[in-house]
Amino acid sequence: AQSVTQLDSQVPVFEEAPVELRCNYSSSVSVYLFWYVQYPNQGLQLLLKYLSGSTLVKGINGFEAEFNKSQTSFHLRKPSVHISDTAEYFCAVSERGGATNKLIFGTGTLLAVQP
Amino acid sequence: DVKVTQSSRYLVKRTGEKVFLECVQDMDHENMFWYRQDPGLGLRLIYFSYDVKMKEKGDIPEGYSVSREKKERFSLILESASTNQTSMYLCASSGQGGGNTIYFGEGSWLTVV
Numbered sequence: 001a002q003s004v005t006q007l008d009s010q011v012p013v014f015e016e017a018p019v020e021l022r023c024n025y026s027s028s029v030s031v032y033l034f035w036y037v038q039y040p041n042q043g044l045q046l047l048l049k050y051l052s053g054s055t056l057v058k059g060i061n062g063f064e065a066e067f068n069k070s071q072t073s074f075h076l077r078k079p080s081v082h083i084s085d086t087a088e089y090f091c092a093v094s095e096r097g098g099a100t101n102k103l104i105f106g107t108g109t110l111l112a113v114q115p
Numbered sequence: 116d117v118k119v120t121q122s123s124r125y126l127v128k129r130t131g132e133k134v135f136l137e138c139v140q141d142m143d144h145e146n147m148f149w150y151r152q153d154p155g156l157g158l159r160l161i162y163f164s165y166d167v168k169m170k171e172k173g174d175i176p177e178g179y180s181v182s183r184e185k186k187e188r189f190s191l192i193l194e195s196a197s198t199n200q201t202s203m204y205l206c207a208s209s210g211q212g213g214g215n216t217i218y219f220g221e222g223s224w225l226t227v228v
Binding site for chain 1 (some may be wrong): 121146148150155157158159160163165171173179195205207209211212213214215216218219220221224
């Protein structure tokens with residue numbers, strides 16, 4: 001079984017500042033890793049995913065994440081945030097080689113960008 | 116673009132009513148999912164389907180059932196709605212195979228009074 005921990009429920013940050021949203025996972029098998037974003041009153045949209053290869057993954061809207069196998073982490077970063085990045089961010093995992101690709105989600109981190 | 120459409124954005128139902136939440140995807144995806152989203156709990160998987168008429172329970176199936184008679188359509192059924200089922204429900208779909216992106220609908224807000 002897998003589980004995902006997002007250590008911060010809320011992260012306030014000023015516009016143009018850098019931000020890191022933390023994600024740790026637990027799994028007895030290899031996993032794929034995902035970050036999704038949810039804007040107010042909308043569904044979830046994929047930001048980026050790690051399947052294999054380079055551990056630094058670049059996504060949409062200037063976000064990137066780094067897979068660290070030894071620390072079982074997949075932290076999301078952006079060097080300079082905008083007001084429009086205000087949203088809830090979800091980290092998720094799915095079992096590599098599993099029969100289905102169902103996602104297990106963390107509890108989410110609300111990124112609040114202030115002017 | 117992949118489109119996952121949930122038929123109702125906002126519903127208000129009474130305790131004990133039978134509730135149907137409908138979802139349609141237009142990408143010929145094999146997999147479809149129903150998640151429930153609650154503040155502080157993230158998204159929890161209720162049921163998923165990997166083929167027509169095939170379904171598997173997720174983490175919180177109690178009080179719910181599903182139906183998949185056609186590949187593009189996946190319905191979530193609350194046989195007898197209760198107030199603790201007040202929540203946001205998200206439908207999603209994906210192609211077969213690990214690592215495939217899962218695409219979400221915009222969600223259905225259900226209030227049970």
